[in-house]
Amino acid sequence: xxxxxxxxxxxxxxxxxxxxxxxxxxxxxxxxxxxxxxxxxxxxxxxxxxxxxxxxxxxxxxxxxxxxxxxxxxxxxxxxxxxxxxxxxxxxxxxxxxxxxxxxxxxxxxxxxxx
Amino acid sequence: xxxxxxxxxxxxxxxxxxxxxxxxxxxxxxxxxxxxxxxxxxxxxxxxxxxxxxxxxxxxxxxxxxxxxxxxxxxxxxxxxxxxxxxxxxxxxxxxxxxxxxxxxxxxxxx
Numbered sequence: 001x002x003x004x005x006x007x008x009x010x011x012x013x014x015x016x017x018x019x020x021x022x023x024x025x026x027x028x029x030x031x032x033x034x035x036x037x038x039x040x041x042x043x044x045x046x047x048x049x050x051x052x053x054x055x056x057x058x059x060x061x062x063x064x065x066x067x068x069x070x071x072x073x074x075x076x077x078x079x080x081x082x083x084x085x086x087x088x089x090x091x092x093x094x095x096x097x098x099x100x101x102x103x104x105x106x107x108x109x110x111x112x113x114x115x
Numbered sequence: 116x117x118x119x120x121x122x123x124x125x126x127x128x129x130x131x132x133x134x135x136x137x138x139x140x141x142x143x144x145x146x147x148x149x150x151x152x153x154x155x156x157x158x159x160x161x162x163x164x165x166x167x168x169x170x171x172x173x174x175x176x177x178x179x180x181x182x183x184x185x186x187x188x189x190x191x192x193x194x195x196x197x198x199x200x201x202x203x204x205x206x207x208x209x210x211x212x213x214x215x216x217x218x219x220x221x222x223x224x225x226x
Contacts, residue, residue, distance in 0.1 A: 006158065031211070032211045034213055043203065043217065043219050044203070044216050049213055091156065093158050095158075097211050099211060102147060102166070102210030102211075103149075103164055104149070104161070106151070106158035106159045106161075107158050108157055109158040111156060
């Protein structure tokens with residue numbers, strides 16, 4: 001199946017620092033990528049929809065200045081958590097939509113821990 | 116009523132059992148239906164994908180969609196301990212719109 005690479009898999013950082021997470025579709029072009037957040041034993045919560053070459057669309061309650069999304073190419077989207085705080089600690093997962101078969105594939109996730 | 120309802124379980128079955136996982140939904144516009152398997156601290160893995168109604172079989176997995184009842188199912192035959200994971204149903208009205216997920220069902224297959 002299609003592969004979506006997400007990096008890094010785990011980040012531990014101090015409060016106040018910024019963290020960038022990369023999401024790459026390795027064998028297909030993805031005009032649309034999605035970013036999710038997941039707390040332990042809970043389902044995925046959509047944060048934003050990222051479209052190549054345009055501004056991301058954020059879900060209600062998600063701060064766009066806090067979670068910066070860039071989708072500069074058809075294979076890469078990045079999520080930057082700016083001035084991270086302990087409450088931002090979570091599991092972040094990206095997904096990429098393959099427009100050829102309409103399937104959605106997920107990255108392996110990034111566990112962010114803010115101290 | 117939530118858009119997608121899924122019993123969170125946990126569901127525990129003996130090895131070799133047939134597992135039935137289900138979701139109901141309220142939005143009649145949904146056309147794309149997917150089942151994902153997620154292991155702890157990993158990203159979801161696409162298991163089955165169905166467009167519109169019907170059945171689809173892949174190895175030990177069978178997905179069913181009944182749009183008239185707004186009900187989808189995933190069957191796992193000859194379940195194995197390695198099938199122990201959380202299973203998420205997901206659906207959307209259009210291919211490139213965000214999926215709406217169920218809460219996930221935690222499955223444990225006991226050897």
